[in-house]
Amino acid sequence: MLDLWFDYKDLWLSGLKVTASLTLLAILLGFVLALPIGVARARNRGLSGVLAYGYVIFFRGMPLLVLLFLVYYGAGEFSRDLRSLGLWWFFRDAYYCGLLALVLNTAAYQAEIIRGSLNGIPSSIREANAALNLTRWTAFRRVLFPIAIARALPGLGNEFILLLKATSLLAIITIFDLMGQARFIFSETFDLRAYYVAALHYLVLVLVLEWLLRRIERRNAWAA
C-alpha cells in the first residue's frame, strides 16, 4: 500500500492540503454564522427565533450531498442571473460552492450546540449577573458567552470531526481533496487500495484532531 502512496505522493499531499483547508475554513466560517443563529435559537422569541428555527430545520433536514448538488448545479442553472448580479465569480468556482454548502450545513449543527450550552447555563449565574447590575450586553459578552463557548467545546469538537469527514463529498463536484484524489487514482489504476490509502489519511487526521481536542478540553475543564 505504501507504493501506491509514493507513486502518487504529490497528489495525496495536495489532496491533504485541500481537505485541511476546506475543513478549517468551513468550521471557522460556520462558527461565525452559527453564533447569531444559536443565540436566536436560545432566546427563542420573535421573528429571529422563527427564522433561526427555520434555518436549522432546513439545513439539518437535508443530506449534505443534496445541499451540495443544490448549491453547485442549482447555481449553474442560474448562471446568467448570477452573472448580472456580479456573483458568478463565486458560484463559478467549485471550491467556493462546496465551501458554502459545508458552511450552511455545519452552521445549523453548531447553532444547536451553542443553543444547548447557552440554555444549560445554571440560572444562578444569571441571577449573579443581575445582582452585579451588569447590563444584558455586558453579562452576555463577559460572562454567559465565555461560559457557553467553553461548555460547547466538546460538541464543537465532535462537529469538527464530522465536518472533516463530510468534506469528502466535495469530490463529487470535481474537487481534488483526499477523496477526489483517491477517486482519480482508482479510475486510473482500478486499484481498490487507493481507497484504503485515503482511509488511512482520514484515520490519522481524525486521531490527531481528537488528541488536540482532548488537550483543549482539559484546559477548559473549569466550565463543566
Added chain:
Amino acid sequence: MTAFAPFKLPCAVFLTASLALPAAAETLRIGTEGAYAPFNFVTEDGSLKGFDVDIGNALCMQMQVECEWSTHEWGGIIPALNAKKFDVMVASMAITEKRQEKVRFSSPYYFNAMRFAALKELELDTATPASLEGMVIGTQSGSVAVTVLQEYFPENEIKLYPKLGEALLDMESGRLDLVLESKFSIGDWMADGTDCCAFVGEDFLMDGTIGAGIAMRLEDEKLQTRIDDALAAIIANGTYDDIRAKYFGFDIRSQPRMVSDLFEG
C-alpha cells in the same frame, strides 16, 4: 426477454446472483452506465434505453439467453465487473491496453470518436494545445479522454465529473470552456435544445484504442467467443444496421483518425 430492475421494488434485494438455479433459460447479467445518451440512458418511464441496450438485447436474442440489465457508476464499472456484480458490460467502453490488463474485450462493435465541444462565445475555430491555452476543460472521470488531455493538454485545468451529463451542464453554465468526450454523446446532448456550445476541431480516437468493445472478466474466455460469434451474426443478418439506423444516420464502424496524427503530425 429484457429485465431492468432499478425501478421495480426488488424482493431479492440482498444478493444479486441466482444461487445456481437451474433456470429454464440461461440469463446473461449485463451491466451498463445508464447515463450516456444515446448509448445507454434511463428515460422518464424508468426504462433503460439506447444503442448499447439494443445491441445487448440483440446479442441475447442471438445467443438465446435472457438479458438482465443493471446500471453502475462509470468510475467503478470495471471493479464492479470483476466483483461479479454482472457478467458482461455493454457500455461503449473503448478498448485500451490498460483496460485489457483488467478485463477481456470482444471485438469492437463501433468506433466512439471523441471531439471537443466549446462555448460558442469563445469563437474558437481550432482545438489545439496552443489555441486552448488557459482554458478549463471537463470530461468524465475514467474516460479515455482523460488520458488524451493529460498527454496533449497538460497545461490546461482539467475537471473530472462522475457523469458526462454533469460536465455538459457545467459547460452550459460557463464553468467549463470545453468538454472533450464522445462526439455522439455530446452531439446528442447539443441537439436536444441548447445552443450554448458547438464542436471545434476534428474528431479522433486515442492511440492504442481499437474501438468500443463489450467487456467480460479475464477468465471468461468461452463467453468471449460466444459474444464475438453473436456479434458477427447480428452484423451479418442486418440486425446491427437496423439498430444503428435508429440512432445514427451514418456508419459508426469506420475508423476515425488517431489523436497523434492530429496533434503530432
Added chain:
Amino acid sequence: MELLSLLTPGPTGWGDELLIGLSMTLGLALATFPVSIMLSFLIHWARSSRRRPLRYLAQMHVSIFKSLPEILTLLIIYYQSQVVISWVADYAGLDSTLSISPFLAGLIALSLVISAYGSEVVRGALQAIGKGQVEAAQALGLSRFHCFWKVVLPQFWRHALPGLGNLWVILLKDTSLVSVIALSDLTHVAALAINTTREPFFFYLVIAAIYISLVIFSSWIQKRLERRAARGFVAGGRAHA
C-alpha cells in the same frame, strides 16, 4: 407549472420513479436501523467485556468507523466484499457468482457506521439505568437474560430514545450516499431525472423537501415515543426536558 408536470406519475414524468426512490430510501433506512441497534449492543458488550482482545476489537471498530467518511466505508464495502464472499462461497462449495447488491452493501456499511455511534448511545442509556437495578434483579434470582429482558430493556428505551432518534435521522440522510454506488434511492433517481431533463435546481429542491419532511415526521414520532416511554415518570419530574 411546466416544471410541476415533470413530477407527474406515469411514462411522461418522474413522479412514480421518485416515489419508488423514496421507498428504496425508506426501505434501506428501516432495514439498517434494527441491525445497527443490535450491533450497537454487541459492541457495547464487547467494549465492557472482561476479555481484552474483545475489548480492543470493539474499540477499534468504534475508532475506525467514527473516523472514516461514510462514503469511503461504503465504497470499500461495495467493491471489497466480493473477496470475502468468494472466500466464503468457495469454502461452502457454493456458486461463486454470488455477489452483494448495492442495497446489501449499503445496509452493511451504514450499520457499521451507525453502530459505532450507537454503542455510545447504548452505553449512556445503560449507565443512566444504573447498576443498582441489575444488582437488585440478580438478588431476586433473575437470570442474566431475564434481568436484561424484563428489567433493563424496558427502562432502556426511555433513556436511549433521544440518542436513537438522532441516529435514525443521521441514518436517513446517510442513505443518500448509496446513490454513488448506483442504488436507485431518492438521490440517485433525482440525478437520473436531471440527466434527461436538465433541471438540477428543481429536482434537488424537490428531494430536499422530501428529506426535510421525513426528518420532521421522524422527530414528531420520536416525541410521541418519548412521551410514551416516560409514562409514570413525568410526575416525578424526571421527564426529558
